[in-house]
Amino acid sequence: MRALSVLQSPWIRLLAVVVALVGFAGLPAVASAASTSTASTSTASTSPSSGVAPSTTGGALGPNVYVFSPSMPQSTIQGTLDAIAAQQVPNQFGTQRYALLFEPGTYGSTADPLVFQVGYYTSVAGLGKNPSDTTIVGQADTFNQCTNGDQTQCFALENFWRSLSNLTIDTAGGSGCKGNTEFWAVSQAAPMRRVQVNGNVTLMDYCDGSPDYASGGFIADSSFTGGTVINGSQQQYITRNSSLDGWTNGVWNQVFCGDPGAPAQSFAGNSGDSGGPAPYTTLATCPTTREEPYLYADSSGNYEVFIPSAQTDSSGPSWANGGTPGYSLPLSRFYVVQQSTTVGQINLALARGLNLLFTPGVYNVPSTIHVLWPDTKIVGLGFPTLIPEHGNVTMDATPVPGINISGLIFDAGPVTSPALLDLHGLSALAGLSAYKNDPTSIDDVFFRVGGATAGSVHTAFVNDASDSIMDDVWSWRADHGAGAGTWTGDTADTGVVVGGDNVTAYGLAVEHFQKYETVWTGQHGTVIFFQNENPYEVPDQAAWMASPTQNGYPALYLPESVTSFQGYGLGSYSFFNQGVAIENSTAFQAPDAPGVQFHDILTVFLSGSGGIQSVINGTGAAVSSAFGGPSDLVSYP
Numbered sequence: 001m002r003a004l005s006v007l008q009s010p011w012i013r014l015l016a017v018v019v020a021l022v023g024f025a026g027l028p029a030v031a032s033a034a035s036t037s038t039a040s041t042s043t044a045s046t047s048p049s050s051g052v053a054p055s056t057t058g059g060a061l062g063p064n065v066y067v068f069s070p071s072m073p074q075s076t077i078q079g080t081l082d083a084i085a086a087q088q089v090p091n092q093f094g095t096q097r098y099a100l101l102f103e104p105g106t107y108g109s110t111a112d113p114l115v116f117q118v119g120y121y122t123s124v125a126g127l128g129k130n131p132s133d134t135t136i137v138g139q140a141d142t143f144n145q146c147t148n149g150d151q152t153q154c155f156a157l158e159n160f161w162r163s164l165s166n167l168t169i170d171t172a173g174g175s176g177c178k179g180n181t182e183f184w185a186v187s188q189a190a191p192m193r194r195v196q197v198n199g200n201v202t203l204m205d206y207c208d209g210s211p212d213y214a215s216g217g218f219i220a221d222s223s224f225t226g227g228t229v230i231n232g233s234q235q236q237y238i239t240r241n242s243s244l245d246g247w248t249n250g251v252w253n254q255v256f257c258g259d260p261g262a263p264a265q266s267f268a269g270n271s272g273d274s275g276g277p278a279p280y281t282t283l284a285t286c287p288t289t290r291e292e293p294y295l296y297a298d299s300s301g302n303y304e305v306f307i308p309s310a311q312t313d314s315s316g317p318s319w320a321n322g323g324t325p326g327y328s329l330p331l332s333r334f335y336v337v338q339q340s341t342t343v344g345q346i347n348l349a350l351a352r353g354l355n356l357l358f359t360p361g362v363y364n365v366p367s368t369i370h371v372l373w374p375d376t377k378i379v380g381l382g383f384p385t386l387i388p389e390h391g392n393v394t395m396d397a398t399p400v401p402g403i404n405i406s407g408l409i410f411d412a413g414p415v416t417s418p419a420l421l422d423l424h425g426l427s428a429l430a431g432l433s434a435y436k437n438d439p440t441s442i443d444d445v446f447f448r449v450g451g452a453t454a455g456s457v458h459t460a461f462v463n464d465a466s467d468s469i470m471d472d473v474w475s476w477r478a479d480h481g482a483g484a485g486t487w488t489g490d491t492a493d494t495g496v497v498v499g500g501d502n503v504t505a506y507g508l509a510v511e512h513f514q515k516y517e518t519v520w521t522g523q524h525g526t527v528i529f530f531q532n533e534n535p536y537e538v539p540d541q542a543a544w545m546a547s548p549t550q551n552g553y554p555a556l557y558l559p560e561s562v563t564s565f566q567g568y569g570l571g572s573y574s575f576f577n578q579g580v581a582i583e584n585s586t587a588f589q590a591p592d593a594p595g596v597q598f599h600d601i602l603t604v605f606l607s608g609s610g611g612i613q614s615v616i617n618g619t620g621a622a623v624s625s626a627f628g629g630p631s632d633l634v635s636y637p
Contacts, residue, residue: 088119
C-alpha cells in the first residue's frame with residue numbers, strides 16, 4: 001500500500017474537488033486511454049457448486065455471471081435457472097452470488113413458457129438498451145417461505161437481496177393459483193427496476209399457506225399493463241416513476257411518486273381503523289431522480305454501461321418515450337473487480353480515472369477503497385458484498401459530483417468501523433450547478449450489521465454529499481442470524497447520518513440500531529418513504545435513553561439547526577421482545593419550524609411489550625398492546 005500513499009493524500013482529494021468545479025480537460029483522456037480491465041479471471045471462492053448445471057458464463061465478468069442467449073436450448077436455460085434457484089432460495093446467509101443476464105431476444109413461449117424462481121443474492125437482468133429488447137414469456141417468481149414446512153407459518157418477510165431489471169415479462173405458465181401471474185413476494189433489498197410486466201403481478205404470495213406477510217418493497221422506472229398490481233399484505237411499499245394499470249389493497253404505508261395510474265392521495269389520519277381510508281401517499285411528480293446505471297450489450301455484442309441523466313419533476317418511466325436520457329461507457333472504462341483483486345489494485349484503478357464493476361462474490365476489504373474523481377461509477381453485479389477486516393471504513397468518496405454507487409452490500413466487520421460507506425461533502429458546494437445537474441446517487445445499496453457475519457460499526461452510512469440522491473437504501477442491524485439477539489451483539493449506534501444539503505431519499509429503511517437510528521442534519525432534505533423498526537432486544541429502559549428525561553431514541557432525528565425538510569410517508573414500529581416494558585418517547589423528533597414539514601407519518605405496535613408514546617414531538621396517539629395502531633398523522637406541524 002505504500003506506493004498508493006500519495007494517491008490517497010488529502011492534497012489529491014482537494015485536487016479532485018477543484019477538478020469538479022472548474023473542469024479538467026485531461027481527465028476523460030486518462031480514463032479513455034486506460035486499457036481494458038486487467039483484473040484476474042481466476043475462479044472466485046464463490047464459484048457455482050457442482051449441483052449447478054454448466055452454462056455460458058460471463059467470461060471477464062466472472063464465473064458467477066451467467067449470460068443466456070435466445071439461441072441456447074430452452075431446456076439448458078431452464079435447467080441452469082432451476083439449479084441456481086434450488087441452491088439460492090433457502091440460502092439467506094450463504095456466500096454464493098449470481099448475476100443472470102439475458103441477451104436481447106425472446107425466451108419461452110405461450111406454449112412453452114420459461115418459469116423460474118429468483119432466490120437470495122440473485123440478480124436477473126436483460127442486456128438490451130431498453131426493457132422491450134429482452135422478453136421472458138413466463139414468470140420470474142419469488143414465493144413465501146414456510147417455517148419448517150408449516151403451512152400456517154408462511155411469509156415473505158425475509159425475502160431479501162434479489163433483483164429483477166431491464167426486461168419485459170409477458171406473464172404465462174404456472175399452474176392453478178400461480179397461473180399466468182408474476183409473483184414478486186419480497187420485502188426489503190429486492191428492487192424491481194426498468195421492468196415491463198404485461199399481465200397480472202402480485203407483491204404477495206397468496207397461494208401456499210398463511211398469513212402471507214410481506215414487509216416493504218421498491219419498484220422504480222417500470223410499467224404494468226394488462227393487469228392489476230396486487231399489493232395485498234405488503235405492510236409498506238414505495239413505487240416511483242412507474243406506470244400503473246391498477247393497484248389493489250394497502251396495509252399501513254403505501255407511497256407513490258411520479259406514477260401515472262397510481263391511487264389517489266388517501267391517508268387514514270389518526271383513525272387506526274382498518275376499514276378507514278387506504279394508506280396512500282401520492283405525489284404527482286418526483287423532485288429529483290437519477291436512475292441506476294445498468295450493463296447492456298451494444299449492437300456488436302460489446303458490453304457497455306449506460307449512465308442515466310438526472311431528471312427533475314419527473315413522472316412515469318424514463319424510457320417511456322423511446323429511451324432513457326443519458327450516455328454510455330464502454331467496459332474498457334471499467335476495472336472489473338474479481339475475488340483475487342487487491343485493494344491496492346482497486347485504488348490504483350480509481351486513481352487512474354477508471355470506474356469499477358464488482359463481479360458476484362464476498363470481498364474482504366483490509367483497507368479503505370478511495371473514490372477520488374468526479375463521475376466515477378461503482379457498479380455491482382449479483383450483490384457483491386464488502387466486509388472491512390481491520391475496523392477500517394470500507395469505502396469513502398471525495399466531495400465531487402456525479403458519483404454513482406449501486407448494487408452493493410456493505411457488511412460490518414469483526415472490528416468496529418467508524419463507518420462502512422462515507423461520502424464526504426463541503427457545505428459551500430451545495431446547490432452549485434455541477435452538483436445539481438450531475439448528482440451523486442446511491443442506488444440499491446444495503447448495509448448489514450450482523451446476520452450473515454457478526455460485526456460492529458458506529459454509523460453504517462454517512463452521507464455528507466450535498467445534492468445527492470439515495471434511491472433504495474436499507475441499513476439493517478440484524479434481528480436474526482450471526483451475532484443477533486442480544487444487546488451486546490452486533491453493536492451499532494446509528495444506521496444513516498445525512499449531513500449534506502439538498503439530499504433526496506426514496507425508499508429509505510433503517511432498522512434496529514441502538515441510538516438515534518437516522519440523523520439528518522442537512523438543510524432542504526426530502527425523504528419520500530421511510531421504514532423503521534426499533535431495536536428488539538433492549539434489556540431495560542436505562543440502557544436506551546436519549547437523555548435523562550427522554551425514553552428511547554427516535555427513528556429519525558433532526559436537530560434544532562435544521563430549518564428546511566420535507567418528509568412523506570414515514571413509519572416506525574416497535575417490538576420489544578425481552579418481556580420488559582420499554583418505551584420510546586417519540587418515533588420522530590424535529591424542530592418546530594415552518595420549513596420542517598411531515599406528511600402522512602405513523603407508528604405501529606407490532607408485538608411484545610412497551611410501545612411508542614407519540615408519533616412526533618409528543619404529538620400523535622401512543623401505540624401499545626392496548627392500541628396497536630396505526631397511529632397516523634396526516635401532517636405535522
